[in-house]
Amino acid sequence: MYIPTLDPKIVGRVIGDFRKRKGVSQEVLSGLADIGRTHLSAIERGERKPTLETLYRIATALDVKMSMIVSEIENEIDRYKI
Amino acid sequence: MYIPTLDPKIVGRVIGDFRKRKGVSQEVLSGLADIGRTHLSAIERGERKPTLETLYRIATALDVKMSMIVSEIENEIDRYKI
DNA sequence: AAACATTGAACACATATGTTGACATTTGAA
């Protein structure tokens, strides 16, 4: 069984979109989520793959459910398959 | 803003429950997901915190959506809050 | 233009995830 990798660019773009929708900067979000600003930047650019813990902190800081972000990621994965 | 850590024991128990519901062993699942068997064992015991990528591989191998597992984790988090 | 806010990028560093192999322990079924 072959499982393609979870494209980190999709993950990053979805997280960035959620952040912008809330109208907060990387600086502010990273502060709320208590993660490094450069780290958040790298995640949004798809250069770092977050742990579930980090995604949880980001989601909580954005006041959204982790599953909302994950569902959006799944939608984007499906869009690319077409 | 204080954000409590994502309890790895909850994550592990939910993953283990999904696996058992599918009736597959750690050995089989780790093979399908292409991750180490000892690693999967550690995750289920809450001694390792998976990346989103690893959760994706596990979910895909179990033929369930990542968001299903994540939603169940969120439900368990809420149950503990009460 | 100048000052400011935001993001990208490179660094060295600490810590964690994830790997393979080996062996002990538990569990369930015959």
Place this chain on the structure above:
DNA sequence: TTCAAATGTCAACATATGTGTTCAATGTTT
């Protein structure tokens, strides 16, 4: 009880995540 399958656990290792600092490259506001 006995045997085999399943899981726990340890160790050594490679690789990645996540950190703080610093500076460049944007853009926007006055």
